[in-house]
Amino acid sequence: MKTLTHKETAPAAAHGLDLRALTRCLAPHVDADLAGLQAERISGGQSNPTWRLSSGDRAWVLRAKPGPVAGLLPSAHAIEREFRVLQALRGSPVPVPRARVLCEDESVIGAAFYVMDWVDGRILRDARLPGLPLSERVVYHQEALRVLAVLHRVDWRGAGLQDFGRHSGFFGRLIHRWGQQYRASVVEPVAAMERLAQWLPGHIPSGADGEGNTCLTHGDFRLENLMFHPEHARVVAVLDWELATLGHPLSDLAYHCLAWHLPCGVLRGFGDQDRAALGIPSEREHIESYCAQTGRSVDAVLADWPFYLACNLFRLGAILLGIAARVREGTAANPDALEIARMAVPVAELGWAMAQGQVLTHKA
Template sequence: MKTTTLKTPTPQIPPGTPPLSSPPPGLDTEALAPWLAPRIGPFDGPLRAQRLNGGQSNPSWVLSAAQRSWVLRAKPGPAASLAPSAHAIEREVRVLQALQGSGVPVPRVLGLCEDESVIGAAFYVMEHVAGRVLRDAMLPGVAVGERAAYHAQANRVLADLHRVDWRAAGLGDFGRTTGFFARLIRRWAQQYRASVRAPVEAMERLAEWLPAHIPAGADEERHVCLTHGDYRIENLMFHPERPEVAAVLDWELSTLGHPLSDLAYHCLAWHLPAGVLRGFGDQDLAQHGLPGERAYIETYCAQVGRDPGAVLADWPFYLACNLFRLAAILLGIAARVRDGTAANPDAPAIARMAQPVAELGWAIAQGRAPALKT
C-alpha cells in the first residue's frame, strides 16, 4: 500500500484551519485517486493528503492537487470492528445533503464511498470551505470588540437550523419524534454505569431527578426539530476575516430532537471553566466582550418565536440534562484512560473534569448554582 506523508501544510489550507497532526497518519492516495477523479473532475499533479486534528471520532484529511482542495472524512476502521450505530458517516452525508439550500451553511458532499476495499474504511469527500475554526469559546484570537458579533452569528445559525422543515427536507425518518429526553437520559445513564467501577453520587442523583422533571410536553412531537447534537463554537467554520459562519461541521450526532437541548448544550460554555473544557464560566464576560447568557437565550427565542419566559423557567432542567450527558462522556474518556486505550494526550486532564461537571449539574438542578450567567 502506498501512502503519502507531508511535513508541512499544503498551500491551499487557509489560516485558521484546525491544526494538522504531526506526523499525519498515512492515507492511500494512490487507491483513492481513481475513485475521486470521476466525482470532482480531472486534477493536475499527484493527490496529497494531510491529516487534521480534531474530529477524532471520524478522522479527517485535507486532500489537495495543484490549486484545488477537498476534505475526506472516514470511519476510524472497518465496519466489522465498530459498534453497529457508531461513526455513522452515512447519517452525516444525509443531513449535509438535506441542508443544501436551507440557509444553514454546510459543505457540499461530492461523494460517499461505502466500499471499504478502497482505503480500508467507509468515507465521504466534501468541498473544502475556506475559513477558520475558533476552538476556544472565549475567542482569544478575535478582538474583544468583535467577539459578541461572532457569538451572535453562532446564535443565528442555530436558530436557522431549528427552523428547517425537516419533513420537507426528506428527514422524516431521521429519528424518533417522541420521547426525546426520556431516551436521552436513559441512554447516558447506561453509558455512565458502563464506564465506572463505583457509583458517582451526583450522577446517581441526576439519573433519578431528571426523568421526574422533564418539562411538561417537552417529549411531544410538536417540539421536534433537526438538532446538531454537538453545536459549539469549535464545530463552526467562520469566514477568514469577518464574523460570518461559513460552515457548520461535525454532524455525527445530529438527529430529530428538542431544540432547547441543542441550545442548552451550546450554552454550557457559560458554565464550564476556561482551559481544558474551553468555556468561560469563571471569566468576567464584559471584560472579554462576551454576551450574557440571558441575553443570548432571549436573542435565540426572538428568532425562533419562542417565549423566553417559558424557556428560562425550565432552563435548570435543560442545563442539568446536558451536564449529565457531558459528565457521562467524560467518564467514558476516564475509562479509556484507565484501560490505556485513550489516544488523545489531553485525555487524563479532560477525564478529571467528569466529577466536577456532574456535581455542577446536580447543583443547578437543586438551585445551589446559578442557571444563568449574565
C-alpha cells in the same frame, strides 16, 4: 487563544491511508485531477479521525470512523448520519460543506469514511475570543446564535429527514441512551452520573417530549464547531454533525450555553471568567435573542432552564467518559484526550448541582 484557519494539519505521512484506493473511490465524485493526491492529518477532533486531502489547488476533508472500542454503542461515530445531514442541508440557509462520497467499504482505508469539500475560514477554539478586538466579540457570538436559530427553523420533512429520528420522546430517549453509554464506558460508577440518571427522567418539562417541539438538532453546537469567514463575523460552515438528530431545540440551545457555566481550559468555557470584561453577552441576553428569533417565550424557557442544562451535562459527562474509554483502548484521536476525559466527573457534578438548584442560572 489560537485563532485558527481550517489548515490546522500535521504534515506527516498519510497515516496508513491507501491513497491509490482512495483516489479510485473519490475520482467519480469530484471534477478534479487526483494525480498526486496528498493527505494530512487534521488535529482537533475527539472521535472521528480526520484528514485534509489535496490535489493541485483543490482540497477536501475525509472523516473516518475510529477503531473499535469495547463497550461503545453501535451508533457511536455515525459518519453515515453526518453525510446524510450534509446532503440534506445543501442549498438551505444553514451553511455546510458539500458532501462528495460516503464509503462504507472498510477495505479502502481500513474504516468507513466520507469526503466533503474543504472550506477556507477560521475555527475559533476559545469561546472567549481573546484574539479578536473586544468590541467585535459579541458579534461573533450573535452570529453563532443566529445560525442555530436558522437551523431550528429548517423544514426537516421537506429536506427528506422524516426518518432521521423519532418525532417525539426525545428527552426520554436521550437520557436512556446516554445512560447506556455512561455504563458502557465507565470502570467504576460516578456518583453524580448515577444521581442524574435517576433524577432526569422524572423532571422532563411538561410537553417537552411532544412532536410539536421536534426540529433538526446539531447535538454539538458550540463555537469550536463553526467555520467563520476568514475576515468577517459570518459562519461559512457548520461542522461535526455526528450527534445530529430530530430533537428538541432547547437541548441544542442549552448545550451551546454550557460555555457560560464551564470553566476555561480544556472544555473551553468562560464560566469562571469576568464575562462583561471579555465583551461576551450574558446567558440571559443570549436566551432572549434566541427566543426573539424563534418566537419562544423567554419566561417559559427560563422556568425549565436548569433541567435543560443538567440534561446536557449528563450527556457531556457520558461523552467524556467515552473519550476516557478510547484513551484506555489507545484509539483516542485527540492528543489532549486524557486531559479532556479527566473533566468527566467535574462536569457530572456540575450537572447534579444544576439539578438541585445549587448553581445560579440565566445570570444577568
